[in-house]
Amino acid sequence: MKTLTETTSAxxxxxxxxxxxxxxxxxxxxxxxxxxxxxxDSINEILDNNSGFxxxxxxxxxxxxxxQKNDPSLKESIELALEYDYKLQDITSEVLxxxxxxxxxxxxxxxxxSEINNFFxxxxxDLSN
Numbered sequence: 008m009k010t011l012t013e014t015t016s017a018x019x020x021x022x023x024x025x026x027x028x029x030x031x032x033x034x035x036x037x038x039x040x041x042x043x044x045x046x047x048d049s050i051n052e053i054l055d056n057n058s059g060f061x062x063x064x065x066x067x068x069x070x071x072x073x074x075q076k077n078d079p080s081l082k083e084s085i086e087l088a089l090e091y092d093y094k095l096q097d098i099t100s101e102v103l104x105x106x107x108x109x110x111x112x113x114x115x116x117x118x119x120x121s122e123i124n125n126f127f128x129x130x131x132x133d134l135s136n
Contacts, residue, residue, distance in 0.1 A: 046127035
């Protein structure tokens with residue numbers, strides 16, 4: 008594992024902050040734990056282990072607003088609830104919104120795979136020189 012300088016750590020933190028994500032990667036990731044050779048998968052695993060994709064939307068009005076904006080038919084969020092074996096009596100707007108927000112956060116992150124890998128490949132090249 009590489010020893011990171013403050014400058015390198017700051018570059019990584021700034022890169023994370025520049026990503027268009029619902030979650031703040033710096034809240035869940037210790038930069039020293041990232042495998043630069045396999046950055047995207049490494050970060051994904053760290054996020055999974057730290058519940059980084061688990062978004063909880065609380066309060067009825069917040070949940071309804073989120074669902075109106077992101078799944079007005081409730082089709083996707085209900086499919087997610089069924090996939091996770093929720094029983095009808097356990098489904099609320101907050102549950103549906105939280106499941107959908109978590110799924111959306113994961114999809115947002117997955118869409119950045121090449122950008123994340125490119126950044127860390129370039130950074131790895133810089134550190135090797």
